[in-house]
Amino acid sequence: MNIYESASKAREASIMLQAIDGDAKRKALVAVQEALKANKEAIFAANQKDIEVSEAQNIAMPVLKRLRFDEGKLQDVLDGIESLVHMEEPVGKVQMQTELDEGLILTRISCPIGVIGVIFESRPDALVQISSLCLKSGNSVLLKGGSEAKETNKILFEIIKKASEEAGMPQGWITLMETREEVSEILKMHNYIDLLIPRGSNEFVQYIMKNSDIPVMGHADGIxxxxxxxxxxxxxxxxxxxxxxxxxxxxxxxxxxxxxxxxxxxxxxxxxxxxxxxxxxxxxxxxxxxxxxxxxxxxxxxxxxxxxxxxxxxxxxxxxxxxxxxxxxxxxxxxxxxxxxxxxxxxxxxxxxxxxxxxxxxxxxxSDGFRYGFGAEVGVSTSKIHARGPVGIEGLLIYKYKLMGHGHIVGDYASGTKKFTHKKLI
Amino acid sequence: MNIYESASKAREASIMLQAIDGDAKRKALVAVQEALKANKEAIFAANQKDIEVSEAQNIAMPVLKRLRFDEGKLQDVLDGIESLVHMEEPVGKVQMQTELDEGLILTRISCPIGVIGVIFESRPDALVQISSLCLKSGNSVLLKGGSEAKETNKILFEIIKKASEEAGMPQGWITLMETREEVSEILKMHNYIDLLIPRGSNEFVQYIMKNSDIPVMGHADGIxxxxxxxxxxxxxxxxxxxxxxxxxxxxxxxxxxxxxxxxxxxxxxxxxxxxxxxxxxxxxxxxxxxxxxxxxxxxxxxxxxxxxxxxxxxxxxxxxxxxxxxxxxxxxxxxxxxxxxxxxxxxxxxxxxxxxxxxxxxxxxxSDGFRYGFGAEVGVSTSKIHARGPVGIEGLLIYKYKLMGHGHIVGDYASGTKKFTHKKLI
Missing domain, CATH: 3.40.309.10 (Aldehyde Dehydrogenase; Chain A, domain 2)
Structure with missing residues (x-):
């Protein structure tokens, strides 16, 4: 599959994800946890390969530190998933309900955003963190990792994909873009991706923000x-x-x-x-x-x-x-x-x-999602639209309005035959 | 003042607006209502001038219809302001509160976004509607109207500015860009404007969305x-x-x-x-x-x-x-x-x-803010980020986190000397 086929598949899967209930998602998260634990030696071995390549290229120490995926990092991501397993189902919550008129009921409910694009440098733990947040919130996710973490990202992605799809998540809900695909192509996919989350250096995030039509959540500077x-x-x-x-x-x-x-x-x-x-x-x-x-x-x-x-x-x-x-x-x-x-x-x-x-x-x-008690976090946003500060699962949700009636037409209200009651129910 | 000076003034005023309480904003809205009523003949006369110019240019009927500001339109905007006067104060609401540890309290409160840029074609009633929504929500507003409604926009703006500033709103919170300033310049003002709201034809909105780095709230198509x-x-x-x-x-x-x-x-x-x-x-x-x-x-x-x-x-x-x-x-x-x-x-x-x-x-x-019972509306959003569907005052608000403590340092939690309680208070 090329990048557009994968993205189109992710879009389809995102529609299916809207209909998956909280229990099924909880089971899939537990399956991912188990699979990560069961395959930890293979993950560490893949990570070792990445580290050796980077060391041979004299990559800077801080990058090497972020690249490392060891017992400690594994435990962190497992803890993050654990907190999501126990978290109340965030999709389908009634946020407001109004009777517009007799038999005409407006309800606002929370729902997933759709397809999240995540572009991250070096840190493979970010892949696990954001994928599990997307699963819990019912979003498809397109992942693009840095080439320095290629082997680690690949195995983590395969484990998460296999475990979650076997547990009932729709095929293609998670996709890892191979390194030959350019970041610049992803930035143009506004027909497929609803929200971009870049994780990396300031320059990197600033580049993403300046070069995409897709809404971006994150921060460049932290002064x-x-x-x-x-x-x-x-x-x-x-x-x-x-x-x-x-x-x-x-x-x-x-x-x-x-x-x-x-x-x-x-x-x-x-x-x-x-x-x-x-x-x-x-x-x-x-x-x-x-x-x-x-x-x-x-x-x-x-x-x-x-x-x-x-x-x-x-x-x-x-x-x-x-x-x-x-x-x-x-x-x-x-x-x-x-x-x-x-x-x-x-x-x-x-x-x-x-x-x-x-x-x-x-x-x-x-100033951090874990310290704030949000469990796993998407990142910190300095945007003033949508989500601000440390962002947990809420930043991956939006809402839709549902209106149920019995043949109500606007003509009756325009002519004055009927009048709105606008009675707040919830 | 040039366009950048006005925008910089609006940014300054937006900070002052954060500190203005609900009563003061309510009084300012009432003052605007009174001033619009007291000056209605002058408004209608200015509108007549715009209509005559447009008629002489053989402007299409639907544009002329939108351009007209008469008793009916005045009553609509007065009703809109009335609903805002009675609406609960939306700024400073506690959205969540958590005790992170003894004496360390995290609170999330609603606050204005900052500076809203509104670009609208022909409809002068949109100027009044959006300005009053911005006032209620504590945002500064930069307005740019179409040249066909030049005289009407000018007088409406002057009335609103005078009445609201005399009632205590900060100088420069509302600005009307003169027609010589190009829309394209506004689209580049991401250092001054936090959110753009375009109101007009599909082509117009699409143009705005494609040509600005500033987040845009609105919709191009309604299929x-x-x-x-x-x-x-x-x-x-x-x-x-x-x-x-x-x-x-x-x-x-x-x-x-x-x-x-x-x-x-x-x-x-x-x-x-x-x-x-x-x-x-x-x-x-x-x-x-x-x-x-x-x-x-x-x-x-x-x-x-x-x-x-x-x-x-x-x-x-x-x-x-x-x-x-x-x-x-x-x-x-x-x-x-x-x-x-x-x-x-x-x-x-x-x-x-x-x-x-x-x-x-x-x-x-x-599918409309008035029919949904939102009172005045900003517009309808087809975005999946921030605000979706008909958007009332909520779309002009964001939140900030406040953390109050007594010398708490992260070192104590990193070393394990102290542990987070994460007790939900609100």
Whole structure:
């Protein structure tokens, strides 16, 4: 089958998936779990091949780390599937119901989106995670993995396909695009794919977003801020900022820029510097910061930079309002935090900072579907349409309106013979 | 101000709007209502100028009809605003709340999207409708109307801006782009506009959708179907199909293609033909249709055509499944109806037809925000992301996550020192 035949098959399967009930999907998920466990040695062996090829090509360490699929990663994806097995059936939920007139009932119910296209770099665990989310939500999925994870993706895909189809899922609901097919072709398949989910580096996601007509869910940048208010508990601030910056630097919810109120800067910054240096992180500061602590110079470019590294840019601000404006100007709408004991300042910050996740007195690193208790996650979205912030199964659902009547015609309402009651039932 | 300055001002105002409470917005809506009523003669006079220019240019009748803003249209928009005044405040609603751990509370609340760009042809009432929806939902709005409605749009905009800003809405929350600014420039303003809503002809909406990086909410085609099942009440079917096709032909929810089960075709079609001809509608039929009634020939092209006219294409199908496949292949995901007394057939049709609105035994013309009881409406969406079907205020909202804590750091959870409770509160 070529890419268009596979996509067309996925579209057909997506219609069949709408009619599959919660129990059948639950059984298919359990079958996938069992099959992954039963075939784990073969998966690890395939992964070893990928790693050897990458090592021979001197691929960078972080890529190798993401590429590895071992006992730990297997357990993570099995846990993710387990949480989906126990999750309430999300399809067919009545979201609202209105009696428009006697015998004319409008119902809005949740339903799958249709066909999800997933394009991911290196991480084979993302393949399992997103496939199982698609299965639970009744969506077909077209997968396109990076060539560096070719063998791992292939075996994971085959295991999931076989186990789920044997358990009753429609043929072709899951498809893995072979590497010869170009990403650029997938980006043009708006007749087949309803939603694209890219998982990978900023440049990669940005490329996808700029080059497709298909709606894209995800985020390119994660330029997260913390603002230390004049009413902050400074000891707490040192602890939270250090965790936000250094707990795991190469991820989207790591802190990149710190804003500090001028009233507390001279007391706070030396303590923070000591704490960050203890974790191996360095500081780039604005002019006022450099008058207090010794550090490199931060330029306007730094406010727009996602370091994903042990570097923190610091700017001293004169007011809460200046902090909010800085964040709304340079931020990426991902996660931003205020550190303050002043309730009014907290309320204002959380209302006016226009980001998917606005935090108070905690680490930015909490911005994550697992930590939020969503179970498996599709990714984090910085879009302001459809799904925002960490996205679980909800981001893979939409709704349809069902209207049931008995020969009702609009002519009767246009002429005034009949009148709508619009009685809310649910 | 040039177009970028206005847009930047609208972005700033959108942040201020987030903090404005329900009462203030309610008062502003009432002020707009009063101002529209007080200035109605000036509005009608401006509209008369537009109509005279269009008449002198021999503009087509349907355009002139849409362009007219008279007592009836004024009453409609005032009624729309009235329903918004009484509607519960939609911003700041708690959608979910979870205790992640002791003292660490995650809350999801509804919030405005930000800046809405509205591009509309001819209909000045759309300007009032969408502006008031944006005000209620706390969004800034950039308006770009057609040159044929220039004078009417200008006065409506000025009245709404003055009344709402005097009532406390932030300066620049509403902007009317002057006609010299090209639509193509607006389509590139993804740094300023979060969502585009085009209102106009299919070609117009399609052009917008194809030429912008900004998410677009709306629909291009409305190719609606009815399927008369073998178990249909044929008298009801004649009544419902006639209303669906002829009650108002130039709108997106009018019926375009009728599918008829072969078992009832010879009994049904002659009655339908007589009823449709009584309303001045003609039929284009497939070969099997033409063996039963006299009519023009329908080709494959007809199944893809939105006539917006007194024409109905008819195809005879051999099964429910063939009807469903035809609709999912040729339909536009707008509104499709089954006419049947067989509960199983109805259930299957409504589950497997992948459209925003799936109906049973009623006219397709019910597919509309006002008839659904939504009050004012943004439009009808055939997108499968964010908002689908008739869209009211909900389509202008998104949400943000707020996380409140007391110095919680991720390091404690990564090391296992602390564990998440994930206790659902709301």
């Amino acid at each position: 997260c801020h913390s603002y230390v208010d004049k009413a902050a508990d400074l000891e707490l601030a040192v602890k939270v900022v250090t965790d936000s910056k250094t707990q795991y630097v190469s991820v989207c919810n790591a802190l990149e820029t710190l804003l500090v109120h001028e009233a507390v800067a001279s007391e706070f910054l030396p303590h923070l510097k000591a704490s960050l240096e203890g974790k191996g992180a360095t500081i780039k500061g604005c002019e006022r910061t450099r008058a207090i602590i010794e550090c490199e110079e931060a330029t306007d470019e730094d406010w727009k930079t996602e370091y994903l590294d042990y570097i923190l840019s610091i700017k001293i601000v004169s007011s809460l309002e200046e902090a909010i404006t800085h964040i709304n100007t340079y931020g990426s709408g991902h996660t931003d935090c205020i550190i303050s004991t002043d309730e009014e300042a907290v309320k204002k910050f959380m209302m006016l900072v226009d980001s998917g996740n606005v935090f108070c007195n905690v680490s930015t690193r909490f | 609606c179907h009815s399927y008369v099942d073998k178990a249909a009440d044929l008298e009801l079917a004649v009544k419902v199909v006639t209303d669906s096709k002829t009650q108002y032909v130039s709108v997106c929810n009018a019926l375009e293609t009728l599918l008829v089960h072969e078992a009832v075709a010879s009994e049904f079609l002659p009655h339908l033909k007589a009823s449709l001809e009584g309303k001045g509608a003609t039929i284009k039929g497939c070969e099997r249709t033409r063996a039963i009634i006299e009519c023009e020939e329908a080709t494959d092209e007809d199944w893809k055509t939105e006539y917006l006219d007194y024409i109905l294409s008819i195809k005879i199908v051999s099964s429910l499944e063939e009807a469903i496949t035809h609709i999912n292949t040729y339909g536009s995901g707008h509104t499709d109806c089954i006419i049947s007394t067989d509960e199983e057939a109805v259930k299957k049709f409504m589950m497997l037809v992948d459209s925003g609105n799936v109906f049973c035994n009623v006219s397709t013309r019910f």
